[in-house]
Structures are given as C-alpha cells and as structure tokens.
Amino acid sequence: MDGAGLGMNPAPSIRRLAAPEWRAYRALRLRALADSPDAFGSTLALESAQPDADWSKRLASGALSPFELPLVGEVGAEAAGLAWARIDPALRGRAHLYQMWVDPSFRRLGIARRLLDAAIDWAERADARSLFLSVTCGMTPAARLYAGAGFVPAGDPEPLRPGSPLLVQPMQLVLRGADSPAPDHAVG
Secondary structure, rough: OOOOOOOOEEEEEEEEEHHHHHHHHHHHHHHHHHHHHHHHOOOOOHHHHOOOOHHHHHHHHHHHOEEEEEEEEEEEEEEEEEEEEEEHHHHHEEEEEEEEEEOHHHOOOOHHHHHHHHHHHHOOOOOOEEEEEEEEEEOOOOHHHHHHHOOEEEEEEOOOOOOOOOEEEEEEEEEOOOOOOOOOOOOO
C-alpha cells in the first residue's frame, strides 16, 4: 500500500526526466491515457502501439533539448504525475504544456500545481512570453487549476481529436516579463 489515502506520503517532488528513464515515462504516459482518455489528444491504442525505440527516442530528444521539458512528479520513489512543456524554436515567445496528469491515488497532494509551476518557471527562464495549453471543456479540476493559475481562454473550443465529440478550450497564460513585447521571431 502506498499510503496515499492515509496521510503518510512524503512531500511531492518535481524533476526533469532523464533519457534512460524512457520505460518509466512510457508506463506513466500509458497509465495517464488509460485513466483519463478524454484529457489527451492522443489515445492509449495509438501510443501503446509505439515501439520501444520510439519511446526511447522521444524521451532522449526531450530530456536533452533546451526547448523541451519532460517532467515527473514523485511521491517518495513513486512516479505520481507527468507534464511536458515545449517551446517551438521558430516561435520562441510561445511555450506549450502537454501531457499533464496526476495518478488518482496521488491527487489532492499539490502535484498538479507543482508540475504547472515548474513548467511556468521553465518557460519564463526561457524568455517565453506566453504558455498555452488545452483543457477539456467543463468545470473540471484541471480547468479550475489552470484558471486559478491565471490562464484565460485563447480562442474558441475545438475538437479534442479528429472525430471526437469532446471539445477542448485553448488557454493562455501571459508570463512574467511579457509586458515588454518582442517580435515572435526574436531569439532572446
């Protein structure tokens, strides 16, 4: 038993995933897709069909890139959450947050907020002016988390994925230091 419901958890911690951890990343990502299929643009079927080499390459690329931040939230030695931030090198002022998820047995410990804060801090240090994400429409805990952090709607709702009846709301957070505008093509 992990003690999640017993108040015996150590404080959650957030860290960058390292390239050799691709198996742990894959397991966490597939758990996220199985638990919350309506929260992601990808599907469990699509991602579980990916060969090991693709998982290894994906994490190695992200872990070593100055434009990507693969994060894991941990409680003790257990992987409890995931997020992936990315800056498009062609549009350095725009950061994006993907794959945000916390295992149900570790929810309400502040892991999601810590993952979000780590992504925001990283994007600010990289001189991004805005952080974008999409959240399934409705007053979900995720939508409340993002709104509470200062994200606002950025455009009209759009389909979660092709053929899906579910809609996601694009959201944007203007980052600290963004009040002095720079052109999108600036390399900072």
